[in-house]
Amino acid sequence: MSRSIARFAAATLLALGGVAGVAGAAQAEPVDYVRIELLELTCHQQSEGDHDEAYLKVTDANGNQVKVWPGSLKYQTMGTNYVRSMEDGNGNAALVLGKQQARTLTLWDYDTTSPDDKLGATLATGSEFGGEVQYRSLEGSGGVYTIAYRVIDI
Numbered sequence: 001m002s003r004s005i006a007r008f009a010a011a012t013l014l015a016l017g018g019v020a021g022v023a024g025a026a027q028a029e030p031v032d033y034v035r036i037e038l039l040e041l042t043c044h045q046q047s048e049g050d051h052d053e054a055y056l057k058v059t060d061a062n063g064n065q066v067k068v069w070p071g072s073l074k075y076q077t078m079g080t081n082y083v084r085s086m087e088d089g090n091g092n093a094a095l096v097l098g099k100q101q102a103r104t105l106t107l108w109d110y111d112t113t114s115p116d117d118k119l120g121a122t123l124a125t126g127s128e129f130g131g132e133v134q135y136r137s138l139e140g141s142g143g144v145y146t147i148a149y150r151v152i153d154i
Contacts (some may be wrong), residue, residue: 006054034129036095036103038069038086043078047119047143051079053110054119056147058088058094065106066094075110078145086119086147096154099126107138107145117141129153130134 038056046052053075056064069089072078076084089095097103107119120138128134128151130145 025103030153032099033096034099034126034151035090035154036097036105036124037150037152038089038095038148039133041069041076041078041083041084042108042146043080043143043144044150045144046078047109047117047141048081048096049100051077052119052143054078054145055110056089056090057106057108059106060103061097061101066092067140068092086149097126099129101126105136105147105149107140107143109141109143117143118123119143119145122147123150124151126151 036058036063041054041056043052043054045076052076054077055067056069058068060066069086071088078084102123102125104121104123106121107118109118109119118140120140120143122138123138124134124136131150131152133148135151136147136149138147
C-alpha cells in the first residue's frame with residue numbers, strides 16, 4: 001500500500017509542477033517599445049496675421065506636457081504653405097512608448113503678451129508601428145496644419 005501512496009504522491013507532484021509551469025508561462029510579457037518619429041509640419045492656414053510661432057508638445061507617460069519640437073529653439077516661424085522638417089525633435093524620450101500606449105501630440109502658437117494658442121492635437125498610438133507615414137490634421141485658433149510622423153519599432 002505504501003508504494004501506491006508514493007506513486008500517487010509522485011504523480012500529484014508532477015501534475016502540480018506542470019500546472020506551475022503553465023502558470024509561470026502566463027506571466028505578463030515585457031513591454032515592446034516603439035518610437036514616434038516626427039517628420040514634417042505643413043501649414044495650410046496660419047492662425048495669426050503675419051505668421052505663427054509654432055511648437056509641439058507631447059504628453060509623456062506621466063501625463064506631463066513635454067516640448068519636443070523645435071529641438072533647440074523656443075518656436076519655429078510658420079506661415080501659410082510653409083513646410084518644416086521636425087527631425088530635430090526626435091531625440092526626446094517622451095516620444096518612446098509601448099505598443100499598447102498612446103501619446104497626445106499638441107501644436108501650440110507661442111504668444112508673448114497672452115496665453116499660448118492651441119493649434120490642434122492628435123493621438124499617436126504605439127499600435128501604428130510599421131514605418132507607414134501617418135498624416136494628421138491639426139486645427140485650432142484659426143490655424144490649419146498637417147503633421148506627418150511614423151511609429152517605428154525600437
